[in-house]
Amino acid sequence: MLSRSAQGVYWMGRYLTRAHHVSHLLELHVQALVDRSVEEIHFGWRRIYRAMKRLPPAGEEWLPEAEELALADSFTLADDLTFERSNPDSVWSSLERGRENARQMRHCISAEMWSCLNLAYLRMRDLETVDIWRTPEAFYGQTCNEIHNFVGIADATMYRGAAWRFMRLGRAIERVQLAVSLILAQTELGRRMKRRTLGWASMLRMHHASEAYSRLYGIEIRPSRVLDLLASDPLLPASVLSSVRAAAAELDAIATGPDAEADAAARRLAGRAGAMILYDWPEARDREELLRRVDRCTRDLHGTVLDAFVDYGIQDAPLR
Amino acid sequence: MLPRRAWPGECLSAPGARRTSPTRGQLLDFDSYDHDPAIFDEMFVARGAPREHCRAVHEALRSVRRQELETIQERVTRSFSQEGITFTVYGDEEAEERTIPIDCVPRLLRLAEWRELEVGLVQRISALNLFLADVYGDCRIVRDGVIPIDVVFDCPQYRPEMRGVSVPNNAWVAVCGTDIVRTHEGFMVLEDNLRVPSGVSYMIANRKAVKAGLRRLFRTCRVQEVEHYGRLLRQTLTELAPGGRPDPSLALLTPGTWNSAFYEHMFLAQEIGAELVEGQDLLVNDGFVYMRTTAGLRRVDVIYRRVDDDFLDPLVFRRDSLLGVPGLLNAFKRGHVTLANAPGTGVADDKSVYAYVPDMVRYYLAEEPLLKNVDTRLCRRPEDLEYTLDNLEHLVVKRVGESGGHGMLVGPHSTPEERDEFRESLRAAPAEYISQPTLALSRSPCLVDGRAEPRHVDLRPFVLTGAQTRIVPGALCRVALRRGSLVVNSSQGGGGKDLWVVDL
Numbered sequence: 142m143l144s145r146s147a148q149g150v151y152w153m154g155r156y157l158t159r160a161h162h163v164s165h166l167l168e169l170h171v172q173a174l175v176d177r178s179v180e181e182i183h184f185g186w187r188r189i190y191r192a193m194k195r196l197p198p199a200g201e202e203w204l205p206e207a208e209e210l211a212l213a214d215s216f217t218l219a220d221d222l223t224f225e226r227s228n229p230d231s232v233w234s235s236l237e238r239g240r241e242n243a244r245q246m247r248h249c250i251s252a253e254m255w256s257c258l259n260l261a262y263l264r265m266r267d268l269e270t271v272d273i274w275r276t277p278e279a280f281y282g283q284t285c286n287e288i289h290n291f292v293g294i295a296d297a298t299m300y301r302g303a304a305w306r307f308m309r310l311g312r313a314i315e316r317v318q319l320a321v322s323l324i325l326a327q328t329e330l331g332r333r334m335k336r337r338t339l340g341w342a343s344m345l346r347m348h349h350a351s352e353a354y355s356r357l358y359g360i361e362i363r364p365s366r367v368l369d370l371l372a373s374d375p376l377l378p379a380s381v382l383s384s385v386r387a388a389a390a391e392l393d394a395i396a397t398g399p400d401a402e403a404d405a406a407a408r409r410l411a412g413r414a415g416a417m418i419l420y421d422w423p424e425a426r427d428r429e430e431l432l433r434r435v436d437r438c439t440r441d442l443h444g445t446v447l448d449a450f451v452d453y454g455i456q457d458a459p460l461r
Numbered sequence: 462m463l464p465r466r467a468w469p470g471e472c473l474s475a476p477g478a479r480r481t482s483p484t485r486g487q488l489l490d491f492d493s494y495d496h497d498p499a500i501f502d503e504m505f506v507a508r509g510a511p512r513e514h515c516r517a518v519h520e521a522l523r524s525v526r527r528q529e530l531e532t533i534q535e536r537v538t539r540s541f542s543q544e545g546i547t548f549t550v551y552g553d554e555e556a557e558e559r560t561i562p563i564d565c566v567p568r569l570l571r572l573a574e575w576r577e578l579e580v581g582l583v584q585r586i587s588a589l590n591l592f593l594a595d596v597y598g599d600c601r602i603v604r605d606g607v608i609p610i611d612v613v614f615d616c617p618q619y620r621p622e623m624r625g626v627s628v629p630n631n632a633w634v635a636v637c638g639t640d641i642v643r644t645h646e647g648f649m650v651l652e653d654n655l656r657v658p659s660g661v662s663y664m665i666a667n668r669k670a671v672k673a674g675l676r677r678l679f680r681t682c683r684v685q686e687v688e689h690y691g692r693l694l695r696q697t698l699t700e701l702a703p704g705g706r707p708d709p710s711l712a713l714l715t716p717g718t719w720n721s722a723f724y725e726h727m728f729l730a731q732e733i734g735a736e737l738v739e740g741q742d743l744l745v746n747d748g749f750v751y752m753r754t755t756a757g758l759r760r761v762d763v764i765y766r767r768v769d770d771d772f773l774d775p776l777v778f779r780r781d782s783l784l785g786v787p788g789l790l791n792a793f794k795r796g797h798v799t800l801a802n803a804p805g806t807g808v809a810d811d812k813s814v815y816a817y818v819p820d821m822v823r824y825y826l827a828e829e830p831l832l833k834n835v836d837t838r839l840c841r842r843p844e845d846l847e848y849t850l851d852n853l854e855h856l857v858v859k860r861v862g863e864s865g866g867h868g869m870l871v872g873p874h875s876t877p878e879e880r881d882e883f884r885e886s887l888r889a890a891p892a893e894y895i896s897q898p899t900l901a902l903s904r905s906p907c908l909v910d911g912r913a914e915p916r917h918v919d920l921r922p923f924v925l926t927g928a929q930t931r932i933v934p935g936a937l938c939r940v941a942l943r944r945g946s947l948v949v950n951s952s953q954g955g956g957g958k959d960l961w962v963v964d965l
Contacts (some may be wrong), residue, residue, distance in 0.1 A: 143736050144753040147844040228690055244545060245718050248731040252544075259545045450755040455744060459757035 142249075142303035144451045150304045151446075154311030155260075156239030161288040162319045163193075163232050167222060168281030169346050173217055178405035184330065184340055186218050191326035193230050195345040197221065208221070210277040219277065220270035232284060236262060250308075251298035254291060261287035272408040279335065307450075308396045314443055320381050321436045324371055329375070329428050331364070332458065366369045372432065375424045381435065382418040389415055400447035407445040414438040464700050482538045487527045490912045491519075498631050501645050501903040502915060507655045512841075514571045514586035514965045522566065522679050527911045531731050533674035534565045534908050540670045546663070548951060549721040553592060565671055565754040568918060568938050573683065575934055575962045578641070578648060581831035583930045584822060586637050588651060589809045591825040591909060591925065597809060615892070616814060617862060618656075618807025620770060620775055626794055628803050629701045630928050635801035636765075638923040638937070641832070643903040646912040653818065655802060655810040657767045660731035660937040661690060661923045663957050668935065671959040672722040683964040687935035691732025691927055694765075698733065700927030701799045702762045709762035709830045711735035712752060714743070716784045724924065728766050735765065740931045741818045745788030750798045750819070763799045764789075812895045813839050834901065841892035842871065846879035848886060856896040858887070872949055874898050902947055907940060917941040918958065919949050934962040 169184045177185075190197050190348045198221050239261040240458035247255050261284070273280035273299075299305050327344050331337065341364050345351045348371050358366050374380045398404040414435050425431045496508040504515045511519035522530070522626035538560070547558040562570045595602050596613055603610050613619060638658025639929050640651040650782075668687055695711070713735045715726035730737035742752050743761065751758035766773065772782040774790040776778075802942035808814060816837040840858075849856060850949040853872050860868035870883045887894050904915035921934040938960040939949035949955040 142755045143738060143742055144755055145742050146736070147755045240717075245727075247545075247727045247735050258545060260543055263542065307755075396756055398755060408571070451753075453748075453753075455753070455758060458747075458749065458753075461753075461757055461759045 142307070144453075146246050146249050147303060147307045149242045149449045150249050150446065151311035152442070153242035153246065153250075154308040155241050155287055155315040156235045156242065157291065157358040158312045158315040159319065160232050160235035160239060161228060162277070162315075163189075163222060163230060163235065164281045164284040164288070166192075166323075166347060167219060167232070168278050168285060171215070171219065171277040171281065171341060172275070181339065181365060183357065184213065184334065185343065188323070188326045188330055188340060190218075192323040193222075194322070195228070216270060216274060219274075223273075223281075224270055230253065232281075233265060236265060236284075246304070249304040251294070251300075253294045253298045257291045257294050258289070261291070266385065285399055305393060306391050309393070310388060313384050314439055314446075316379070316384035317381055317388065317439045318377065318436060320348070320371065320384060321432050321439070324368065324381070325429060325436075327431055328368070332379065337364060338362050343369065348377070350377055350379065353377055368424075368428065372428070373418050381432070382415065385415045385418060385435070385439070388439075392446070395450075395451060398453065400449045400453035403445050403449035403453065407442055407449050410438050410442040410445060414442065423429040463881075468588055468627050477801070484496050487911075488527060489522050489530055489908075491523055491529050491906075492915050494906065497914055497915070499902075500901045500915075501643055502903040503570075503643075503903050503918065508803075511623045512569075512823065514963055515569050517566065517965070518569060518678060520954045521675075522906075522913065525729065530908060533904070537563050537565045537670040537674055539552045540673070541666065542667075545724065548722050549651070549723065554694055560767060561668055561951050562918075562942060563670060564911070564940055564942075565672055565674055565957060565962045566835060566906055566908055567959045568905045569682070569961045569963050572934070572962055575685070577831070579934075581648070582924050584826065584831050585650065585653070585818065586634060586827060586924045586926055586930060588818065588821040588825050589655065590631055590633050592821045593803070593806055593859045594627070594631050595825075597626055597805060598743050598916055600823055602821065605824070606736060606822050608814070609632060611841075612813050612817070613808065616808050616811045617769070618805070618811055620805035620808070622790060622896055623805040624804075624805070625740060627798055629703065629705075630926075631930075632697075632701055632801075632926040634806050635697055635701060635926055637926070638921045639924060641920040641922065641936075642835075642900060643920070644659060644900055649832065649900070650701045650818070650837050651835060652812075653810040653815065654921070655806040657769060658921070658923070659722040659725050659767075660921055660939075662728040664935055664960075665690060665728075665923075667938075667957050667959040679961075681703050682961060685934035685962040685964065687775045687933045689924065691729065691931045693732040693931045693933060694729065694935070695735075697762045697925040697931065698735075698801055699800075699802055699925035700740055703796050706762050710760060711765065712738045712742070712743070712761045714738055714764050714766040714768050714786075716772070720767070722767065729819070735767070736761075736787070739765075740768070740782075740786050742786040743786040743789070745786060748788075748792050748795050748797050750786070750789065750792050763801065765801050773804060812837075812890070812946050813841070816895070824936060838896045839897060840887055840894040845896070846887065846891045849894070852896075853884065855899060857899050858894055858896045861893055861895060871899065874947070876943075899947070902941075905938075905940070907942070907958070909944075914944070916944070919951065920960065936960050 146276060166189050171191065173185055174182060184234055186197065197218055223232045228234060240258050243250060243258050318352060327340055331340060341362050344367055345354050350370055350421060354367065354370055370377060372381045375382050385456060392411050394406055417435050421431055463590055475860040481701045496502060496505050501921060504519060506513055541560040547560055555573065592602065595620060602788055603613055612852055634655045636656040636658060638660060640654065641648050642651050644904055653772060657717050665688060666700045699709055705955060708735045711733060712729040714725055715723060717739050727737055736752060737782045738752055743927045752761050768784050771779045772784040774785045775782045776787045777790045780908055790804065793800050816839055819834055838849055840846045840849055849858065856872045858870040863869065863898045870879060902917040902919060906913040917939055918940050920938055922932055925931045939960040940956045940958050943954050946954065
């Protein structure tokens with residue numbers, strides 16, 4: 142597969158996963174605007190912004206306490222996270238970049254995938270926050286569904302070649318980083334709150350883990366159990382461990398890259414990230430630090446994958 | 462047996478939906494159709510009298526409700542937008558990706574007429590390929606005085622770097638898009654596009670969209686298929702592999718996503734199973750071309766290049782080009798890679814050289830040209846310049862180096878100021894201009910505001926040459942959508958139509 146094409150589908154996978162993730166966070170959070178307390182609403186916004194490593198438009202301390210203002214500001218914040226072109230992680234920016242990568246790599250994906258994604262793009266292209274604000278959860282839900290559909294269509298129609306692998310590798314690496322960032326945002330902010338359980342139930346919903354948690358632990362929300370489930374449960378698709386394993390599996394399925402050294406390093410990093418969660422997590426005294434190490438490892442993995450398959454030096458590359 | 466008056470309404474309705482009588486509602490208005498006997502009409506011989514092979518379509522159009530046809534039109538247009546079938550307009554950031562407006566009423570051509578065209582096109586491309594081999598070889602045609610030496614060697618598209626080069630199967634032009642117009646005098650070639658002709662993807666997209674809307678009518682008319690173009694192109698490129706290498710590795714070289722025809726590049730790469738590469742993906746090592754893949758460097762045998770000569774190789778042509786590949790021309794000249802079309806083919810579609818194509822046919826093939834040229838005056842000749850200056854308001858004046866409808870004066874539609882401006886330019890650099898009579902291009906009915914209105918059309922069939930010449934029975938049919946306009950270029954308000962070659 143052409144290296145630039147591999148890079149394109151890899152980024153397509155990453156951007157669409159990000160668009161889905163932010164949409165899903167917003168879908169749940171705008172639902173909370175209806176009946177949650179101001180404290181909870183503010184906590185939710187702060188968590189999202191911290192997870193995205195971004196400050197709200199006027200800085201973190203800008204969020205007011207009055208309820209009416211909170212709702213008005215929610216509009217501004219939702220706009221910043223949804224349609225703001227200058228926010229590289231807004232839903233629109235991620236979807237647009239994912240679609241642009243798909244447009245450039247249309248010959249690497251199926252026609253059905255392209256149509257599905259292009260329709261989602263066209264639907265969103267002419268919208269503004271004011272257009273969706275009457276029922277924002279419906280808009281975010283539809284965006285999530287469209288990206289789910291895209292993934293499902295890819296599953297049903299895409300040839301299981303290198304393009305498929307690189308797309309899934311991108312999605313897996315992005316999922317690890319998004320999940321780790323969100324968990325760290327929750328734990329870091331949670332320490333400052335009086336209510337120790339604040340935000341943990343919504344963390345379960347954000348990771349599609351509410352039902353699994355209830356089945357495993359009952360209805361009482363305990364942060365440590367939630368953390369265990371989200372980080373280390375191999376059966377939860379959105380857990381950090383599942384995503385790290387998915388990345389390692391995709392990498393295993395891709396033939397050795399031209400830069401053998403970088404290739405081996407990438408495989409080691411994927412294995413190491415998995416081992417940290419699998420073996421170090423149960424006994425780790427500082428789990429936040431462990432998650433930070435997993436995050437660094439995944440970021441290194443991203444760079445190493447590109448070194449191995451895309452940006453390799455041509456001197457020692459095999460000729461075919 | 463299919464009903465004679467089968468009409469698309471049947472395929473518009475969802476299964477189980479109540480079907481409305483086609484006679485209810487307002488029908489498509491043909492009564493006010495402006496039939497002008499001075500202009501060849503593709504559908505009508507005279508007012509209200511359709512040509513024999515157009516009867517089924519005319520009958521169907523007359524019996525359909527206007528609203529129904531508009532629904533088809535809307536669906537066709539929407540399908541282009543949804544599938545991202547777009548082109549890019551330079552210097553217009555607001556409309557980076559645009560769809561070409563498509564008229565859902567097809568233009569029809571009898572199969573027998575098509576066959577005549579086809580034979581003429583094969584003859585013409587044969588002569589042009591021989592001409593290219595000659596001007597980069599012995600230059601017999603120049604030495605024998607058939608074409609003046611300055612017309613060839615002063616042409617900016619003549620590439621001295623290509624002298625002495627030979628190409629597989631002598632196919633300098635593997636893909637040609639010939640612009641053809643029709644008048645009461647018959648078909649005429651307006652232009653031979655021999656460098657990087659585009660538009661074939663729209664031919665196929667138009668077909669797909671219009672066929673979906675007019676399914677039964679399509680079958681009734683026994684329309685010839687065009688969708689196998691990709692297979693023929695692949696076959697053609699494979700035949701041009703260096704040294705007849707079996708199962709060659711193909712790549713389509715695109716300038717990138719910002720190129721106006723990027724959609725087409727992507728579409729064709731997919732159709733022919735080639736990698737879609739940019740210059741940065743390729744490198745030349747020891748005279749061979751390789752592309753960077755995730756498994757290392759892979760040799761490329763045939764490059765269907767959609768990058769202009771100037772940008773192909775910064776070591777030979779424009780040094781500031783970032784689109785090309787250093788050393789590519791050297792690899793090509795050594796016969797290690799095939800470039801389709803070969804560099805330097807632009808000399809044969811230069812607007813001045815165009816005037817000599819009929820002479821080329823006679824010279825190389827000893828045959829009379831089957832396809833006519835438009836009478837062309839070369840302003841480099843004093844008598845032609847004088848004639849052009851005296852008759853500006855009746856002529857079309859074209860700058861030889863321009864394309865896409867730019868650098869052109871359509872005399873009858875011009876203002877006195879525009880003519881004065883052109884007069885000055887002509888006097889300053891006469892060799893850069895040609896003039897032709899303003900042709901009454903044929904017209905074809907289009908759906909405009911719920912009515913059938915005539916619009917001028919042209920035709921661009923795509924001619925493929927490998928070990929043999931192949932043409933799919935269809936063409937990009939361009940329409941000047943503005944009333945009275947003769948400019949069909951998409952960048953200047955032109956649109957498209959599906960061309961049906963019908964076996965009726």
